[in-house]
Amino acid sequence: MKSHVKVLVVGGGAVGCGIALHLARAGWETMLVERDELTAGSTWHAAGLLPLFNMGYATSHIHDYSVKLYAELEAQTGLNAGFTRCGNLRMAQTQDRMDEYQLYSAIAETVNVEHEFLTPKEIKDRWPLVNIDGLKGALFHPTDGYINPADVTQAMAKGARMAGATIERKIQVNGYQWTGSEWIVTCEKMVDKGGNLVPSGEIFEIRAEHVVTATGNHAQRTARLLGIKIPAIPVEHQFIVTEPDPALLKWRAEGNPEHPVLRDADAKWYVREERGGWILGPYERNAPARFLYDVPETFRADLFPLDLERIEEEYMSMIHRLPSSETVGLKDDFNGPICYTPDGNPLVGPAPGLRNMWLAEGFSFGITAAGGVGHYLAQMMTQGEAEIDMASLDPRRYGRWMTTEYAARKNEECYEHVFILHHPDEEREACRPLRTSPAYDRQKARGAQFGSVNGWDRPNYYGPLDAPADFDHNARSFRRGGWWQYAKAEAEAIRNTAGLIDATAFAKHMVKGPGATAFLDWLTTNKLPKVGRINLTYALTNAGTTHTEYTIVRLAENDYYLVSAGAWQDYDGDNLVKSAEDFMANGGDFVSVQDVTTQWGVFAIAGPKSRDILKKLIGDADPATALSNKRFPWLSAKKIELGMVPVNAIRVAYTGELGWELHHPIEMQNHLFDRLMEAGEPEGMKLVGGxxxxxxRQEKSYRAFGTELGRDATPLEAALDRFVDLDKDFKGKQAMLDKGVRFKCVTVLIDGPEDADPWGREGLFADGERVGRLTSGGYSVGFGKQIGMGYVRPDLAEPGTKLKVRMFRELWDAEVTEDSPFDPTNAKIRVDG
Known part of the structure; x- marks a missing residue:
């Protein structure tokens, strides 16, 4: 057995084997170790479905790659992976569900996933055994299907061996130690004794430059060994297999094709054929999380007892949709652990706080994802970044505040929501509120309706206090929801008078020390601001794409305050700390990085009246001029006093109006909130949500990380040239230049449907050809129509270019506008007073 390798993959399920396959094919010396047999975890009892349907851009690419790979594995390896391409039929009982499918269709179109819509009659004509009562229609994927999980895993394992990888079974990892240049992985040989897998006492070490963990149900043990948190916890998933159905046997005996995988999403189940019978897989309520802290040593390829009462509703629904199944008995049942994460996306990428440690954990659709994750993770590891933006799957999207209890409860909720409508404006309720700013109760009392970002509850909008009893703040829609009118009024208030936004969830870091200036100059693309000034800048990946956006406030010569997106607190912090370590390791002076997010609250006040409101509160010898352009210019920062609160004020506004961010000691927030409300309400100030x-911000063409800004595009492609100083050297500069400009970020104004706005997932078209996609969307109060931002071919980025946007399967007129179509000269932001 090898004792030194380039990369060690821990875990021999489908995901681990998919990763080993692609790393070996990329030319890295690869070893995979599995504590039991290949496929012994959740892989062995998985139903093997390959659903292409996904609302996430990155995950859609991953699933699409997997399905295409699996169709080629036999030719590549000589092993039949058991792929049955029977299609996938997603039925809809409501118009809301059809709207969901139409939004998905727009996403699928950007990934080139083949699909079509069917009427109830077309369903019945193709598959007469299906009862179409109550159906509105369906979405059909002809290239979808299912696969034998064990066979596809073995095929990928063979492909990995053919590419030079080594696979070792019955080896358990018991420890990890980083030496500064490689990992020492302590292993122990496992042996079978009486059906149990037990340690042999034979201990040895494997040294690896990189380690990838793909440990499935054992993720909590992995987290404990690494000293980190991994919110991957299994939830029970049941499926049952029926005896042969005479009607189905007759249908197939007559030469008819296999039924597609049937999904009645509104009934929360999938069904597929299995040896003349049916497999029913429900996603019911109250499925419990298991193995919160560890998997028992005695649990191998085992199952939990079936709980038929829990799935009775789904079982009866299957009989309704497939009447011939009513008299068919049950032949087999499965109730096994399937890993989930709080948002349903797997954890793929660098482990927080660790070097050359990569996670591939938390796969609820592991068979579908295995091939694609292997492909894109191998790109990240060997090329510096994947060709698609993988930030939505990054393990560092969850912060250190997260507990096991939180993960377990959110994972149970996520399981339950597999077939619940995936509204873009949905806000799931489990474990909330958890992280709240001090003003939470005051905001709630004024009608705040909260959304959750990185565990923080922050206002999405403020609803009416005198709403009728039947008004449902939780009503969601794929069109304009009940909240739309209130968000519109809030946006108009900022444009016409003033608005107050709670931005406490912003991520905030202090960077200081004798090396701080040289460090940030190397890490970021823009010139550093002078003392008392601010700038907007970007940190790049090794591949030259955008890793993070920062607002940098220079407090002193080597003292900086960095503000970034609230959803990415630990992601940004991890990058800052590791980059500072790299800087110092290469001879740079000492740099200190401190996360101060929870020390400072933030209110953003913006609008034409914002200066007048702050004048009432500011403690200054000359309040009338304290906030003037001369004393407090745009893009500067000053320490001021508002009542009894010392405030670090930054003259900037994400909404494109005159405004300030008021960074204040968080323990003084309620006092500041009350004083701002007292001063603002007479001026027409409204509380404003996200x-x-x-x-x-779209009216100002302000890019946002996670939408326009991501790890698949450079700042130059995002049309942010003015924030890139090519006269200096910075991390990722040459890689950025080598990429050139493959596409360009644009803002478009849209003449769309009267009752809907784009969500930022839709395709952009020119002359019938798809030429790009939206990354953000919404409504513009400044122009009275829909607005969006996205990427197109560079030749189509000129203002005035006519495009089309796909919404609800129709193409709507859109026009590329100049950057910052609202107030392009920034006159409103710079106004004096």
Whole structure:
């Protein structure tokens, strides 16, 4: 057995074997170790479905790659992976569900996933055994299907061996130690004794430059060994297999094709053929999380007892949809652990706080994802970044505040929501509120309706206090929801008078020390601001794409305050710390990085009246001029006093109006909130939530990380040349230049449907050809129509270019506008007073 390798993959399920296959094919010396047999975890009892349907851009690419790979594995390896391409039929009982499918269709189109819509009659004509009562229609994937999980895993394992990888079974990892240049992985040989897998006492070490963990149900043990948190915890998933159905046997005996995988999403189940009978897989309520802290040593390829009462509703629904199944008995049942994460996306990428440690954990659709994850993770590891933006799957999207209890409860909720409508404006309720700013209760009392970002509850919008009893703040829609009118009023308030936004969830880091200036100059693309000034800048990946956006406030010569997106606190912090370590290791002076997110609250006040409101509160010898352009210019920062609160004020506004961010000691927030409300309400100031802010920032073409800004595009492609100083050297500069400009970020104004706005997932078209996609969307109060931002071919990025946007399967007129179509000269931001 090898004792030194380039990369060690821990875990021999489908995901681990998919990773080993692609790393070996990329030319890295690869070893995979599995504590039991290949496929012994969740892989062995998985139903093997290959659903292409996914609302996430990155995950859609991953699933699409997997399905295409699996169709080629036999030719590549000589092993039949057991792929049955029978298609996938997603039925809809409501118009809302059809709207979901139409939004998905727009996403699928950007990934080139083949699909079609069917009427109830077309369903019945193709598959007469299906009862179409109550159906509105269906979405059909002809290239979808299912696969034998064990066979596809073995095929990928053979492919990995053919590419030079080594696979060793019955080896358990008991420890990890980083030496500064490689990992020492302590292993122990496992042996079978009486059906149990037990340690042999034979201990040895494997040294590896990189380690990838793909440990499935054992993720909590992995987390404990690494000293980190991994919110991957299994939830029970049941499926049952029926005896042969005479009607189905007759249908097939007559030469008819296999039924597609049937999904009645509104009934929360999937069904597929299995040896003349049916497999029913429900996603019911109250499925419990298991193995919160560890998997028992005695649990191998084992199952839990079936709980038929829990799935009775779904079982009866299957009989309704497939009447011939009513008299068919049950032949087999499975109830096994399937890993989930709080948002349903797997954890793929660098482990927080660790070097050359990569996670591939938390796969609820592991068979579908295995091939694609292997492909894109191998790109990240060997090329510096994947060709698609993988930030939505990054393990560091979950912060250190997260506990096991939180992960377990959210994972149970996620399981339950597999077939619940995936509204773009949905806000799931489990484990909330958890992280709240001090003003939470005051905001709630004024009608705040909260959304959750990185565990923080922050206002999405403010609803009416006098709403009728039947008004449902939780009503979601794929069109304009009940909240839309209130967000519109809030956006109009910022444009006409003033608005106050709670931005406490912003990520905030202090960077200081004798090396701080040289470090940030190397890490970021823009010139550093002078003392007392701010700038917007970007940190790049090794591949030259955008890793993070920062607002940098220079407090002193070597003292900086960095503000970034609230959803990415630990992601940004991890990059800052590791980059500072790299800088110092290469001879740079000492740099200190401190996360101060929870020390500072933030209120953003913006609008034409914002200066007048702050004048009432500011402690200054000359309040009338304290906030003037001369004393407090745009893009500067000053320490001021508002009542009894010392405030670090930054003259900037994400909404494109005159405004300030008021960074204050978080323990003084309620006092500041009360004083701002007292001063602002007579001036017409409204409390404003995140949805209105999102619309307004698009009117200014302000890019956002996670939408326009991501690890698949450079700042030059994002049309942010003015924030890139090519006269200096910075991390990722040459890689950025080598990429050139493959596409360009644009803002478009859209003449769309009267009752809907784009969500930022839709395709862009020119002359019938798809030429790009939206990354953000919403409504513009400034122009009275829909607005969006996205990427197109560079030749189509000129203002005035006519495009089309796909919404609800129709193409709507759109026009590329100049950057910052609202107030392009920034006159409103710079106004004096």
């Amino acid at each position: 949805r209105a802010q999102n619309w307004l």
